[in-house]
Amino acid sequence: MLSVGTFVLISIIKIVIALIVLLTAVAYTVWLERKVVGHIQNRWGPTRVGPFGLLQPLADGVKFIFKEDLTSPHVYRPLYIAAPMISLIFALTSIAVIPVGNWVTVGGIHTPLQITDVNMGLLIVLGITSMGVYGVALAGWSSNSKYSLLGGLRASAQMVSYEVSLGLSLIGVLIMAGSFSLRDIVDAQGGAYWHVIPRWNIFQGQIFAFFIYLTAAFAETNRIPFDLPEAETELVAGYHTEYSAMKFAMFFMAEYANMITVACLASLLFLGGWHGPLFGPAWLQAILPLFWFALRIFGFLFVYIWVRGTLPRFRYDQLMAFGWKVLLPLAIANLMITGLIVALKS
Amino acid sequence: MAHMNPIASLEPGQDRTMILNMGPQHPSTHGVLRVILEIDGETVVRIMPDIGYLHTGIEKTCEAKFYQQVVPLTDRIDYLCPLTNNLCYVLAVEKLLGLEIPPKAQWMRVLMNELTRINSHLVWLGTHAMDIGALTVFLYCFREREDILRMFEMVSGQRMMTSYFRIGGLALEPPLGFFDYVREFANRFPARVDEYENLLTGNPIWGMRTKGVARITAEDAIALGASGPTLRGSGVDIDLRRDMPYSGYENFKFKVPISQDGDVFARYICRVQELRESIGIVQQALDGMPEGPIKADAPKVVLPDREKMKTQMEALIYHFKIITEGFAVPAGEVYQAVESPRGEMGYYVVSDGTAKPYRVHMRSACLANLQLLSKMCEGRLIADVVAAIGSIDIVLGEIDR
Numbered sequence: 178m179l180s181v182g183t184f185v186l187i188s189i190i191k192i193v194i195a196l197i198v199l200l201t202a203v204a205y206t207v208w209l210e211r212k213v214v215g216h217i218q219n220r221w222g223p224t225r226v227g228p229f230g231l232l233q234p235l236a237d238g239v240k241f242i243f244k245e246d247l248t249s250p251h252v253y254r255p256l257y258i259a260a261p262m263i264s265l266i267f268a269l270t271s272i273a274v275i276p277v278g279n280w281v282t283v284g285g286i287h288t289p290l291q292i293t294d295v296n297m298g299l300l301i302v303l304g305i306t307s308m309g310v311y312g313v314a315l316a317g318w319s320s321n322s323k324y325s326l327l328g329g330l331r332a333s334a335q336m337v338s339y340e341v342s343l344g345l346s347l348i349g350v351l352i353m354a355g356s357f358s359l360r361d362i363v364d365a366q367g368g369a370y371w372h373v374i375p376r377w378n379i380f381q382g383q384i385f386a387f388f389i390y391l392t393a394a395f396a397e398t399n400r401i402p403f404d405l406p407e408a409e410t411e412l413v414a415g416y417h418t419e420y421s422a423m424k425f426a427m428f429f430m431a432e433y434a435n436m437i438t439v440a441c442l443a444s445l446l447f448l449g450g451w452h453g454p455l456f457g458p459a460w461l462q463a464i465l466p467l468f469w470f471a472l473r474i475f476g477f478l479f480v481y482i483w484v485r486g487t488l489p490r491f492r493y494d495q496l497m498a499f500g501w502k503v504l505l506p507l508a509i510a511n512l513m514i515t516g517l518i519v520a521l522k523s
Numbered sequence: 524m525a526h527m528n529p530i531a532s533l534e535p536g537q538d539r540t541m542i543l544n545m546g547p548q549h550p551s552t553h554g555v556l557r558v559i560l561e562i563d564g565e566t567v568v569r570i571m572p573d574i575g576y577l578h579t580g581i582e583k584t585c586e587a588k589f590y591q592q593v594v595p596l597t598d599r600i601d602y603l604c605p606l607t608n609n610l611c612y613v614l615a616v617e618k619l620l621g622l623e624i625p626p627k628a629q630w631m632r633v634l635m636n637e638l639t640r641i642n643s644h645l646v647w648l649g650t651h652a653m654d655i656g657a658l659t660v661f662l663y664c665f666r667e668r669e670d671i672l673r674m675f676e677m678v679s680g681q682r683m684m685t686s687y688f689r690i691g692g693l694a695l696e697p698p699l700g701f702f703d704y705v706r707e708f709a710n711r712f713p714a715r716v717d718e719y720e721n722l723l724t725g726n727p728i729w730g731m732r733t734k735g736v737a738r739i740t741a742e743d744a745i746a747l748g749a750s751g752p753t754l755r756g757s758g759v760d761i762d763l764r765r766d767m768p769y770s771g772y773e774n775f776k777f778k779v780p781i782s783q784d785g786d787v788f789a790r791y792i793c794r795v796q797e798l799r800e801s802i803g804i805v806q807q808a809l810d811g812m813p814e815g816p817i818k819a820d821a822p823k824v825v826l827p828d829r830e831k832m833k834t835q836m837e838a839l840i841y842h843f844k845i846i847t848e849g850f851a852v853p854a855g856e857v858y859q860a861v862e863s864p865r866g867e868m869g870y871y872v873v874s875d876g877t878a879k880p881y882r883v884h885m886r887s888a889c890l891a892n893l894q895l896l897s898k899m900c901e902g903r904l905i906a907d908v909v910a911a912i913g914s915i916d917i918v919l920g921e922i923d924r
Contacts, residue, residue: 411905489728493565
């Protein structure tokens with residue numbers, strides 16, 4: 178057992194590292210998005226700041242910090258200021274229970290690659306991410322602007338509706354793993370059938386659940402084709418119309434942090450987490466799981482961006498109809514079939 | 524008057540509705556259209572377009588200019604199809620003057636007009652798709668538009684405000700290599716239209732957003748004075764290029780795409796097919812381009828060539844007279860209509876026998892088409908308003924003049 182002092186110290190170190198990595202990842206997801214969408218659209222994306230525009234996120238950050246922070250005199254200030262913080266805090270907190278690799282031993286201390294290993298990890302992630310809707314709804318309400326209000330309304334309705342399908346699509350995986358702990362779920366996916374097909378949940382009959390999850394995750398994170406809360410051609414900028422400078426940047430970062438969170442969840446729950454071929458010397462074997470995990474997340478983010486470069490946007494009523502009448506029944510059907518199969522097997 | 528103050532004319536109904544002011548600064552009102560919506564949740568109860576934010580006074584300005592000086596003003600009415608406006612104006616004045624235009628000039632006019640139509644439709648398609656959330660089509664369209672703007676620059680030295688047509692013919696001979704450049708583009712273009720259609724036409728989300736949305740019947744469209752693809756999308760088979768040919772359009776073979784549904788998708792599909800028909804006309808114009816002069820033989824109206832002006836006394840005198848005091852146009856009035864990318868573009872020119880027009884009035888297709896908006900959108904959702912505005916393809920410069 179660790180002493181309390183060591184535990185706190187290790188936790189703080191892990192939190193700092195996780196935050197730095199996550200925020201860097203958020204910044205470079207923005208860069209990646211601009212670059213990939215640029216190439217899809219027959220242009221270059223950022224090229225001016227640093228090689229391949231790699232320093233663009235830094236320049237953007239500096240710009241956001243130094244921009245004038247305009248606040249309309251009509252806003253309800255306490256909530257107006259709190260809303261972006263709520264969004265960002267919840268978006269960043271959910272990373273706390275997401276494992277990124279196996280246990281490691283550094284300097285005689287044996288610790289998991291995860292800020293804290295909770296046996297209800299998945300529930301915590303879902304709970305925290307669904308709190309994020311408060312930030313959006315409050316932003317829409319407190320801005321005291323009609324466009325913000327409509328954006329906030331849309332966002333609350335959409336996120337609440339799609340959360341149902343999102344949650345139900347995951348239950349199949351939970352039944353198969355028999356645990357809420359993200360680490361256990363990943364461990365259950367180790368190995369391969371006949372040394373070829375990995376035992377990822379997606380290859381174990383959860384492929385429909387995977388696509389339901391993917392679709393719901395698009396809606397959860399307000400991405401095209403479900404980006405109605407901020408549909409710029411209809412609602413100007415939706416719930417963050419009245420926000421500028423760092424307050425806007427907080428919403429922006431929250432959106433990308435949420436994207437990374439759902440990508441992490443998808444990798445952990447459906448694609449075997451950090452499992453992958455291990456080879457080479459010991460140091461490489463230690464790093465490879467992290468690399469495989471990052472690769473999956475990158476793949477997800479790429480799909481997000483690819484879809485954004487391709488699809489138009491749903492209409493509000495169509496979005497609701499799709500969520501409740503198509504996605505939800507599919508998720509329930511998947512749940513029942515999975516349950517039946519697992520029951521018959523055991 | 525009620526229409527002077529739209530807010531006052533929209534008295535709040537029940538307590539459950541609110542007034543939403545969309546524009547004049549709004550990402551999808553295509554310039555400076557202002558739309559005032561009375562909404563119940565997301566449903567539009569009433570809608571009132573408010574125009575006039577781009578009033579330029581061009582119609583009035585025309586009265587203070589010589590006839591030939593009006594041409595550059597016509598560019599600025601509809602900045603997406605300047606050559607169509609040039610053409611309509613010069614045709615009207617030529618009708619008053621009774622000028623005979625040489626065939627090469629006529630064919631060049633058709634060629635440039637169809638390129639303008641493609642140019643305008645590309646901007647429409649890109650912005651319309653972007654309104655509905657498909658970002659990529661916009662940049663694909665602008666890639667091809669860039670080529671067309673380069674062609675405009677080749678013939679006139681200007682990318683947008685071309686003023687290439689003159690009363691009596693063209694401003695300049697097309698430069699060397701121009702026809703090859705256009706032909707190369709015309710060969711490449713149909714595949715590019717396929718590319719746009721791949722992204723949109725079969726896309727289920729695009730279908731959901733456009734099919735059955737903002738429907739307008741043929742009767743309503745005719746009653747409200749609609750024209751162009753907006754009217755043809757409702758199944759009315761009319762196209763001035765075919766039905767009232769001008770500038771030699773009778774020599775070209777082309778289909779007039781119509782669609783029966785009258786919804787956003789019908790107007791979309793009409794315009795996309797028009798892109799293909801237009802490139803066909805461009806091909807025909809290139810193949811059959813006659814040789815000969817590009818200006819009418821009317822020394823009192825048409826500026827002499829530079830070389831003649833520098834070497835011949837008579838030409839110098841004509842040049843001096845046209846530049847300094849214009850040319851008198853016989854008294855009378857004329858209405859000339861052409862099929863612009865947006866519909867029937869008409870110029871009504873009144874002459875009192877002097878060198879300046881007494882009155883120039885433009886019949887704007889967009890102004891009439893915009894009247895359909897409230898019929899299209901009432902009872903529908905906010906997102907449909909955006910789709911409907913995109914589908915009637917308005918240019919505010921033309922509406923406000």
